[in-house]
Amino acid sequence: MSAANDLSNDARRLKDQAAASTDRVATDAQEELAKLRAQVERLMQERVTPALAGAADQVSDYANRAREAVEERADALSETVREKPLMAIGIAALGGYLVGRLMGGNTYVYPRDRH
Numbered sequence: 001m002s003a004a005n006d007l008s009n010d011a012r013r014l015k016d017q018a019a020a021s022t023d024r025v026a027t028d029a030q031e032e033l034a035k036l037r038a039q040v041e042r043l044m045q046e047r048v049t050p051a052l053a054g055a056a057d058q059v060s061d062y063a064n065r066a067r068e069a070v071e072e073r074a075d076a077l078s079e080t081v082r083e084k085p086l087m088a089i090g091i092a093a094l095g096g097y098l099v100g101r102l103m104g105g106n107t108y109v110y111p112r113d114r115h
Contacts, residue, residue, distance in 0.1 A: 081088040
């Protein structure tokens with residue numbers, strides 16, 4: 001029975017060694033992940049965040065320019081309408097007529113009787 005005890009003891013030792021190795025590997029992996037996380041956070045703070053801030057400033061600048069251009073065009077159109085109201089009414093009527101023709105008369109509010 002001594003051989004069976006020796007095998008049992010060897011198996012127990014191997015099991016304990018495997019558990020210890022697994023614990024070391026898990027601890028090492030957690031430490032490496034923590035280091036990688038710290039590096040990613042540092043890179044985000046040093047490079048990505050300033051780049052995003054610069055892009056946001058640029059987009060905001062473009063939006064302001066576009067808004068100003070639209071406002072200028074709207075002001076110019078309003079001034080033209082004030083200066084030439086009959087022409088503005090004529091253009092609006094012509095536009096309405098063209099839209100109506102393009103729609104082809106298929107803009108019924110109520111369906112036709114289908115008797």
